[in-house]
Amino acid sequence: MKHFVQKLATLAITSALLAAAPLSQAHEYKLGQLEIGHPYARATVPGQPAAGAYLSIENKGSAPDRLVSVSSPVAKSGEIHTMAMEGNVMKMRELDGGLEVKPGQKITMQPGNGYHLMLMGLSKPLQAGEKVPATLTFEKAGKVEVTFNVEDRNAAAAGKDDMKDMKGHMHH
Incomplete structure (x- = not known):
């Protein structure tokens, strides 16, 4: 019986994960x-004059491309x-010439490491739950319009807070 219950629990967790998957996709x-x-x-x-913005870029093609600009x-x-440790100091600097994405490469931007986008000179504070339009320009592929979901500073990028957060936004 215990074995069966365990199987059932695993099944329930798996289907819950599968049900949650399309949301993030x-x-x-x-x-x-x-x-x-x-x-x-x-x-x-x-x-606050600037906001950090994050996304992932995957190059499924056979030629490199580069993200040359972002505007909103x-x-x-x-x-x-790009952020890099120099000694024990985290240095942030603008990338000259954009961010190259090699064929088959996936770059995932996250707070606190590697690459990120900065929206400078904000016209108003960004509030959690808002959607911010932006245009990404790639050297070869051209321009694409995207929407940045504004997330609470304290929420994990993708974690259990997401579901809690969504419930919180339902009554607005």
């Missing part, structure tokens, strides 16, 4: 051979940044 964009996944931006506080109506400018 829906937020993707295709541009030629490039796939852009789950663009999101961090909520900001009043007076809510910001004066967009920049592509």
